[in-house]
Each structure stands twice: as structure tokens, then as C-alpha cells.
Amino acid sequence: MNAPPRQPPLPLEQAQARLIALAPRLPIDHRATAEALGHYLAAPLVATRTQPATALSAMDGYALRSADLPGPWTVVGESAAGHPFAGTIAPGQAVRISTGAAMPAGADCVLLQEDCARDGAALALTGTPPQPPSRHIRPAGMDFAAQDPLLPTGTRLGAAQIALAIAAGHGHVPVCRRLRLAVIDSGDELASAGHALQSHQIPASNGPMLAAMAAALPVDVQRIGPVPDRLDALAAALDSAREADIVVTSGGASVGDHDLVRPALEAVGARIDFWRVAIKPGKPLLVGQRSAEGRAAPQVILGLPGNPASAYVTAHLFMLPLLRAALGAAQPLPSPLHMPLAQPMPAGGGRTEFLRGHWDGVSVTLDPLQDSGAIAPIARANCLVQREAGAAMQPEGSKVPIYLLEFGGFA
Ligand SMILES: Nc1nc2c(c(=O)[nH]1)N[C@H]1C(S)=C(S)[C@@H](COP(=O)(O)OP(=O)(O)OC[C@H]3O[C@@H](n4cnc5c(N)ncnc54)[C@H](O)[C@@H]3O)O[C@H]1N2
Numbered sequence: 123m124n125a126p127p128r129q130p131p132l133p134l135e136q137a138q139a140r141l142i143a144l145a146p147r148l149p150i151d152h153r154a155t156a157e158a159l160g161h162y163l164a165a166p167l168v169a170t171r172t173q174p175a176t177a178l179s180a181m182d183g184y185a186l187r188s189a190d191l192p193g194p195w196t197v198v199g200e201s202a203a204g205h206p207f208a209g210t211i212a213p214g215q216a217v218r219i220s221t222g223a224a225m226p227a228g229a230d231c232v233l234l235q236e237d238c239a240r241d242g243a244a245l246a247l248t249g250t251p252p253q254p255p256s257r258h259i260r261p262a263g264m265d266f267a268a269q270d271p272l273l274p275t276g277t278r279l280g281a282a283q284i285a286l287a288i289a290a291g292h293g294h295v296p297v298c299r300r301l302r303l304a305v306i307d308s309g310d311e312l313a314s315a316g317h318a319l320q321s322h323q324i325p326a327s328n329g330p331m332l333a334a335m336a337a338a339l340p341v342d343v344q345r346i347g348p349v350p351d352r353l354d355a356l357a358a359a360l361d362s363a364r365e366a367d368i369v370v371t372s373g374g375a376s377v378g379d380h381d382l383v384r385p386a387l388e389a390v391g392a393r394i395d396f397w398r399v400a401i402k403p404g405k406p407l408l409v410g411q412r413s414a415e416g417r418a419a420p421q422v423i424l425g426l427p428g429n430p431a432s433a434y435v436t437a438h439l440f441m442l443p444l445l446r447a448a449l450g451a452a453q454p455l456p457s458p459l460h461m462p463l464a465q466p467m468p469a470g471g472g473r474t475e476f477l478r479g480h481w482d483g484v485s486v487t488l489d490p491l492q493d494s495g496a497i498a499p500i501a502r503a504n505c506l507v508q509r510e511a512g513a514a515m516q517p518e519g520s521k522v523p524i525y526l527l528e529f530g531g532f533a
């Protein structure tokens with residue numbers, strides 16, 4: 123049998139760009155805005171209304187004409203939030219006004235109630251008038267005006283973006299449909315969580331970890347496995363994942379006799395796009411694609427290494443960016459912060475590394491245990507620290523690129 127030509131591992135950025143270019147674009151759906159949390163806008167958000175639609179008071183007090191300062195005035199009515207004053211203010215008149223209430227016609231000034239005294243309908247200035255007189259007025263369109271572009275395509279909808287879309291008049295927003303992700307644990311040594319273990323077994327922790335990482339995105343996860351190290355079993359697992367937009371496997375991606383993800387992919391007719399990336403941990407990462415009848419876009423299969431830290435790091439660098447790209451994110455890749463080291467960082471090796479670390483808000487400490495098979499360090503880390511291949515030793519205080527991890531550390 124001819125061995126496949128062995129390409130050198132791809133540089134990280136090249137591998138990420140190739141994977142993102144394969145991301146299946148999902149059909150667009152119009153979802154109720156209040157239910158679109160975590161989705162990405164599939165079109166720019168444009169205001170359909172003006173906010174505020176009319177000038178409002180920002181404080182509780184009295185609306186009046188600044189030309190009449192320093193008073194006195196006669197209070198002729200009230201403007202409360204949702205209940206505007208119907209008339210027009212004439213010279214010498216004032217209207218009781220509350221925060222968020224419409225400015226009456228003719229008024230151009232709000233006097234704080236703390237700066238005046240009222241006796242029946244008589245109102246007198248006791249403090250300092252506002253400077254400028256319009257200080258406590260929110261003009262019409264202060265926030266946005268109808269037709270204003272508010273958010274670009276690819277913006278993630280969090281709480282504030284949902285508030286803006288609702289305020290801008292969008293009861294529904296265009297977003298992709300939810301993504302279908304299949305996560306396959308593979309390895310003869312794996313047992314499902316909760317099962318009694320023999321000494322040669324370990325709990326299958328990667329699948330739940332990867333599903334949890336995807337949970338913040340609009341993704342429905344199908345968990346498969348643990349699947350034994352047999353070609354037919356892996357091919358059957360891949361077959362049961364045929365409806366998924368994206369399949370993520372963990373384990374069996376390396377060069378051992380029982381590393382069968384690659385042959386299984388070939389057995390189910392997938393095309394391997396690339397295998398191996400020059401990063402540590404995570405080198406044996408595998409990317410393939412398969413087309414199927416009735417499928418608009420080929421399914422992407424991402425084979426992550428089995429070592430838990432390798433799976434965790436590659437899920438941050440590849441799985442989440444792939445999911446975000448498929449969901450229409452403008453910026454699918456994570457961006458680093460640059461933070462000072464609390465300790466010297468030893469020289470780099472032959473691959474770009476992602477060390478498990480802890481940022482305490484001031485500086486970054488590297489975890490003493492960097493074995494890619496260790497789970498405790500990924501659970502206490504709140505950041506990944508990037509060290510370039512061949513980097514010289516970096517002294518304490520040097521700024522290094524770090525990637526913050528959600529739910530990281532003991533916080
Ligand atoms: N001769 C070589 N050996 C290895 C190489 C190499 O280049 N030459 N690469 C090493 C690197 S780097 C990595 S990373 C690992 C990855 O191997 P696999 O992706 O084939 O993973 P497995 O061998 O199946 O498992 C590795 C390790 O992880 C544990 N594991 C697997 N799945 C899970 C899971 N779902 N939950 C928890 N733990 C899991 C598994 O028990 C093993 O301990 O290969 C090196 N070898």
C-alpha cells in the first residue's frame with residue numbers, strides 16, 4: 123500500500139484561513155429579536171425609527187422657556203412619561219415634567235425641581251438655572267435617526283445589541299438558522315460519564331467539553347460515542363452524523379496503529395483538505411469535507427487530537443472559529459490581548475505554542491504543568507499564552523499575546 127504523500131504541518135494562520143474558507147454558510151432565517159441571543163446578523167441593522175422620536179426631559183422638574191429666566195412662572199399642566207402636555211407653553215408659563223417625558227411645544231429648558239420652589243401654581247427660581255439652558259433635554263434623534271446604519275453584518279447579538287434592534291423597530295432580525303454540530307468521542311479506552319471504570323479506562327471528557335464550548339453559540343449538538351477504535355465503528359459514527367453541518371471528532375488523529383479517523387473519513391467518501399498544523403499542543407489536527415445528496419454545502423469534518431489540552435486548545439483555535447464563520451461572524455478568529463509576564467518565559471521550541479496560563483488582571487503566570495494530556499491545568503487556566511516557534515527566552519514583564527478563555531480560572 124502506498125503511504126499518502128506527507129506534507130509538512132501547515133503554519134497556524136494558513137491552516138485557520140483554509141478551514142474558515144470551508145465553513146458551510148447556513149440558510150438565513152428571520153428570528154424574533156428577543157430569541158436571537160448569540161446569533162450573528164446576516165444583514166446590516168438599519169433604524170426604522172428615530173430615538174427619541176421627540177425631545178424628552180432627562181430630569182424631573184419644570185419645562186419652560188429659557189427667555190423667561192429667572193422667572194417667576196405659573197404652572198399650567200404636566201408632561202409625564204407616556205402622557206405628553208397637549209398645549210403650547212406661553213411666556214411666563216411652566217409645565218411639571220418627569221424624566222423621559224416629552225418636552226411641551228414652546229419649552230426649551232428644564233429647571234430641576236431641586237433648583238426651584240413651588241407654591242400651588244406659582245413657581246420661583248431658588249437655585250442655579252441650567253447652563254446651557256438645554257442641558258437636561260434629550261433632543262429628537264439623539265440616540266439614532268430612522269435610516270441610520272446601526273450594526274454591520276456579522277455582529278454578534280448580545281443583550282445590548284438585542285436592546286438596540288428592538289428600540290430601532292426590529293421585531294425580527296435576519297440571522298442564520300441554528301447550526302447542527304455532531305461531536306464524536308473515539309477511543310477504546312473511553313467510557314461514558316457516570317459508568318464504572320476499570321483501570322485501563324478513562325471517562326470520555328472531550329465530548330462534553332467540546333459541546334460545552336459550543337453552547338454559547340446557536341448550535342444544536344449531537345453527541346456520538348464513545349466509539350471504539352475500529353474502522354467500521356468510526357465509519358458508522360460518521361454515517362450517523364450525516365445530517366450535521368459540522369462534525370468534530372476527538373482522538374485517533376495521530377499516527378498510531380489505532381488512529382483511524384483519517385482512514386474512516388476516506389472510507390465514508392470524505393476528501394481530506396489538510397492534516398497537521400505546526401502548533402503545540404494540537405499538531406495532528408485533521409480537516410476534511412464530504413458532500414451528500416440534498417445538502418446545500420459540503421459537511422466539514424474537523425478531527426481534533428485526543429489529548430484533552432490539545433482538544434481544548436484546537437477547539438479554541440479551530441472549532442469555535444469554524445462555528446462562528448458558518449454562523450456568519452464578521453470576525454471568527456479570537457484576538458489576543460498583550461499582557462506582561464509575571465515570570466520569565468522559557469525559549470520556544472519548533473512549533474507555535476499555546477501555554478495554559480492565568481492572568482490576574484495585572485500579569486500572566488504560566489501553569490507549571492503543560493502536558494497536553496493534563497486536564498487540571500486547562501480547568502485552572504483563564505488564558506492561553508502564545509509563544510512563537512524559536513522565540514528567545516522572555517524576561518519577566520515582557521508583553522506576550524494571550525487569549526482569554528470563557529469561564530477560565532477559579533473566578
Ligand atoms: N509517534 C508519534 N506519536 C504521537 C504523535 C506523533 O507525532 N508521533 N503525536 C502526538 C501528539 S502531538 C498528540 S496530540 C497525540 C494525539 O493523538 P490522537 O489524536 O491520535 O489521540 P489518541 O491517541 O486517540 O488519544 C490521545 C490521548 O487522549 C486521550 N483521549 C482521547 N479521547 C479522549 C476523550 N474523548 N476524552 C478524554 N481523553 C481522551 C486518550 O486516552 C489518550 O491518552 O498523539 C501523540 N502521539
Ligand code: MOO
Nearest residue numbers: 403404405432494
Ligand atoms: O500536539 Mo500534541 O497536541 O502536543 O499533544
